[in-house]
Every structure is written in structure tokens, then in C-alpha cells.
Amino acid sequence: MENSSCLGYEVMDFLGEGTYGVVKLAYSKRHQKEAAIKIVKRRPSPHCVVDKLLPREIQILKTVEHQHIARVLEIFDELSDGRVFVVMECAKMNLQEKIFDLTRVPIGQAKAWFSQLLSAVEYLHQQDIVHRDLKCRNVLVTADNQIKLAEFGLGRFYAGCFYCTADYAAPEVITETPRDAKKSDVWSLGVILYTMIVGTLPFRGVSLRGLVEAQKKPVTFPYGIPVDEDCRKFIEFILHVDPSTRPSVTEVANHPWMKIEKDQEW
Known part of the structure; x- marks a missing residue:
């Protein structure tokens, strides 16, 4: 996956699709463990995703912290190619x-x-x-x-x-x-x-x-x-x-x- 290596992640596998975007399994060099990366392309995603759903999701993920909610490790939402990476802890x-x-x-x-x-x-x-x-x-x-x-x-x-x-x-x-x-x-x-x-x-x-x-x-x-x-x-x-x-x-x-x-x- 282009851009992931320079951000410190090595993609290992495809995990599935979320509400929008795809989710991939990666190894985090910084965190020294596996992580799930949700990747959303701002283009050509519908306006409702770019203008409403994605900003809401990022705002919520930056707000919540609970032992039974998947923890967000990092969010990269201003990449030059228009993609957004949401890096989360993964599960079995x-x-x-x-x-x-x-x-x-x-x-x-x-x-x-x-x-x-x-x-x-x-x-x-x-x-x-x-x-x-x-x-x-x-x-x-x-x-x-x-x-x-x-x-x-x-x-x-x-x-x-x-x-x-x-x-x-x-x-x-x-x-x-x-x-x-x-x-x-x-x-x-x-x-x-x-x-x-x-x-x-x-x-x-x-x-x-x-x-x-x-x-x-x-x-x-x-x-x-x-x-x-x-x-x-x-x-x-x-x-x-x-x-x-x-x-x-x-x-x-x-x-x-x-x-x-x-x-x-x-």
C-alpha cells in the first residue's frame, strides 16, 4: 500500500470493508504490534462521505476512550493523495x-x-x-x-x-x-x-x-x-x-x- 511504509506501517493482509473504505492488517514499527488500518479515498467518494460521515467518524474517534471500544492509535487525514488512514488496534x-x-x-x-x-x-x-x-x-x-x-x-x-x-x-x-x-x-x-x-x-x-x-x-x-x-x-x-x-x-x-x-x- 503506497504511503504506508513511509508512515511506519507494513501491510500484511486484507481484513475487509467498513461502512466506507477498506480495512487492512499492518504491522506498526512505531507501536511494535499489529494494527488495523481503515483507508478512505476522499476522491471519488460521495460528498456525503467526504463532507459528513468521515468528519463525524474522525471527530468521534478522537473523542472516545473506553476499554471496550477499539482504540485508535493514529489518524492521518491530510495526506497529499487525498486518502485518510485511521489506524486502530486489531483483534483476532x-x-x-x-x-x-x-x-x-x-x-x-x-x-x-x-x-x-x-x-x-x-x-x-x-x-x-x-x-x-x-x-x-x-x-x-x-x-x-x-x-x-x-x-x-x-x-x-x-x-x-x-x-x-x-x-x-x-x-x-x-x-x-x-x-x-x-x-x-x-x-x-x-x-x-x-x-x-x-x-x-x-x-x-x-x-x-x-x-x-x-x-x-x-x-x-x-x-x-x-x-x-x-x-x-x-x-x-x-x-x-x-x-x-x-x-x-x-x-x-x-x-x-x-x-x-x-x-x-x-
Whole structure:
């Protein structure tokens, strides 16, 4: 990758694509460890990326600091060729890949990881920041089994609006009705927890209208997958279709089900 060597990074592999731009694995000579580099080309990116999304992401990344949010090592946003490099700590894999490997995450481990994710999102909401794209692929799992929230490409300081990947999006997001973006983040958290425990997404639809209709029905759990009644009720508590009765992230974090017993952890 042109420019990376002179900045002190040796590219090793391609990791994937973010909301916009690509992410590559590199070795940092300065930090003496591997790092993930998100590369965004200002040209020919759409104006909404260059003028809105990218500046917001950089502002958020420069603001946040939390043990369960992927740490930014450096940001190079004034390179002569118009590209932006966001250098972050990397992780072994993302949560989507981890679930695929395990088929399902054991309840104790799911509770521990969900607690860490909740602490990250609660921190963001306290700073009046909404993530707007919470999903398993944007949650990293480190080599020592810690959760790190990443990918703030759609994040913004709270202003009541929201967008998200459809399968993780709240009903009010899909129908584009007036909404509380923080409550929409909470819905996405409920989808993530369900996916960890069951191994599949809770709602499916061949169209957005079909997805909304599925979301209006009671949450179901596949036959043969053991999910105790308390856990089912907790997930139902999070996935309230009406955002006015949906809990805040703090209410989710303080729910009795979240009282983790150490002997339950993986």
C-alpha cells in the first residue's frame, strides 16, 4: 500500500470493508504490534462521505476512550493523495465470525460479552454519541476474549436520526418514523444478544415490509436450542417494538439477568 511504509506501517493482509473504505492488517514499527488500518479515498467518494460521515467518524474517534471500544492509535487525514488512514488496534476476529465458529455462544460467555458491549454503548450514550450500526460484524473479539466495539462510520453525536443494517435495525428505523436514536441502538443490542445465544438472527424478511411484519410478532426461539425462561424474557424486554416502552441501555445493563456470576463465565 503506497504511503504506508513511509508512515511506519507494513501491510500484511486484507481484513475487509467498513461502512466506507477498506480495512487492512499492518504491522506498526512505531507501536511494535499489529494494527488495523481503515483507508478512505476522499476522491471519488460521495460528498456525503467526504463532507459528513468521515468528519463525524474522525471527530468521534478522537473523542472516545473506553476499554471496550477499539482504540485508535493514529489518524492521518491530510495526506497529499487525498486518502485518510485511521489506524486502530486489531483483534483476532469479529463476533459474527466467532458465532460461526462456535455455532452458538454459551450463555455465561454471551452474558459476559454482552455486559462489555453494554458498557461501551452506555458510555457512548452518556457522551451523546449514537453508533447507528451495531451488529455482530462491528464487534471485535480479542485474543484474550474481550469485546471491542468498532466501526463508527455511521456514528454521530446525538441528533435523533439513525441508520443501520436492515437485519439489526429497529422497526421505527425501517419505517422511517420519528425516533430516538439511542433506543434504536438498544434494539440492535437485543438482536446481537439473540444472535449470540441462538446462532441466527431473530427476524427475517424477504423485503423491508416483511421484516417489519416479523418484528411485530412475539420473539420466537428455535425448537431444540436451550434458552431458559429468564433469558427469553430479558431478550423480549429489550426488543420492544414501541421505542417509547423500550428500555434505555442503562436499564438493560441494570436488569437482574445481567448480574453475572463468575462461575457461569466461559
